[in-house]
Amino acid sequence: MKLLLTSGGVTNPSIQAALVELLGRPISDCHALCIPTAQWGHPMCGPKSVRGFVAAEPRWRHFSGLGWASLGVLELTALPTIGARRWVPWVREADVLLADGGDATYLCHWMRESGLADLLPSLTDTVWVGVSAGSMVMTPRIGTYFVEWPSAADDRTLGVVDFSIFPHLDAFPTNTLADAERWAADLGVPAYAIDEQTAIKVVDGTVEVVSEGRWTTFGD
Numbered sequence: 146m147k148l149l150l151t152s153g154g155v156t157n158p159s160i161q162a163a164l165v166e167l168l169g170r171p172i173s174d175c176h177a178l179c180i181p182t183a184q185w186g187h188p189m190c191g192p193k194s195v196r197g198f199v200a201a202e203p204r205w206r207h208f209s210g211l212g213w214a215s216l217g218v219l220e221l222t223a224l225p226t227i228g229a230r231r232w233v234p235w236v237r238e239a240d241v242l243l244a245d246g247g248d249a250t251y252l253c254h255w256m257r258e259s260g261l262a263d264l265l266p267s268l269t270d271t272v273w274v275g276v277s278a279g280s281m282v283m284t285p286r287i288g289t290y291f292v293e294w295p296s297a298a299d300d301r302t303l304g305v306v307d308f309s310i311f312p313h314l315d316a317f318p319t320n321t322l323a324d325a326e327r328w329a330a331d332l333g334v335p336a337y338a339i340d341e342q343t344a345i346k347v348v349d350g351t352v353e354v355v356s357e358g359r360w361t362t363f364g365d
Contacts, residue, residue, distance in 0.1 A: 146268045147348050148305070150280035152312035153341030154207035157357040160344045161211075167272045167346065168240060175240035177213040182221040183244065183278040186251020186294040198245045208276055209243055221252075224259035236264060241272040244279025246312075250297035252282045262303055277312045280345075284309045288328045306347055311338040314359060322361065329363035336363045 147167045155161050161172075168175050179199045184190035196202075199218050201210035209216060217235065219242070224232050236242070244252065256262040265273075273283070281287045285304040288311075292300050309332050311325040325338035337345060342358025354360055 146265050147272045149274045149344055149346055151276055151344040152339045154276050156207045157342050159355050159357050163346050163355045172211050174214055176215045177241045177243050178217045178219040178239045179209055180219050180244040182255050183247030183252035186248030190247050221255035221259040229260055244275045246277030246279055248294040249278035249281040249287045249302050250292055251294040252278055253302045281310050285334055286332055288332055290328045309334055309336040314338045314340040316341055
């Protein structure tokens with residue numbers, strides 16, 4: 146699987162060019178599945194924000210609203226009840242999976258429960274585009290700073306990549322560089338702090354930062 150891990154989506158021409166390169170053809174020719182699941186695990190999200198994401202409302206113009214050939218919804222909490230014979234073909238037929246923000250530990254739980262996490266290694270041509278928690282879920286840890294789901298056992302996530310991500314750098318009063326430094330000090334793994342104009346592209350283990358904004362690294 147090819148990864149484009151963002152804080153705020155495809156927010157500038159550099160990130161869009163990286164996405165098109167990963168897809169291998171124009172966005173308008175590609176079929177996407179929206180994964181809203183992480184939103185249910187975060188107290189600031191709910192039905193209105195999920196609707197906005199899957200309906201590609203203006204707030205999501207840098208993500209689900211990029212002009213895909215088609216948009217579908219892949220709600221992970223439903224998958225265990227319908228069986229892999231139905232949903233696995235949907236995933237395999239998609240060009241890109243769009244994983245929205247929310248709580249990364251909740252998303253991780255349902256990626257494992259649904260079987261999607263086990264399927265990822267076989268999706269060699271599929272592009273995963275994450276926003277916030279949708280990116281963080283691919284890391285080994287998110288830090289207790291970002292755990293909002295009360296049932297989370299700890300801050301561990303999938304570990305598809307070997308670094309952690311501090312998103313929304315400078316976007317909120319509690320997401321300053323000083324906050325990121327304190328967060329990174331307890332992780333024990335390399336980490337990136339990225340703003341809304343930054344993405345991390347990962348292909349076959351090669352990591353590239355794509356940015357028209359501010360980012361920094363810790364511990365490498």
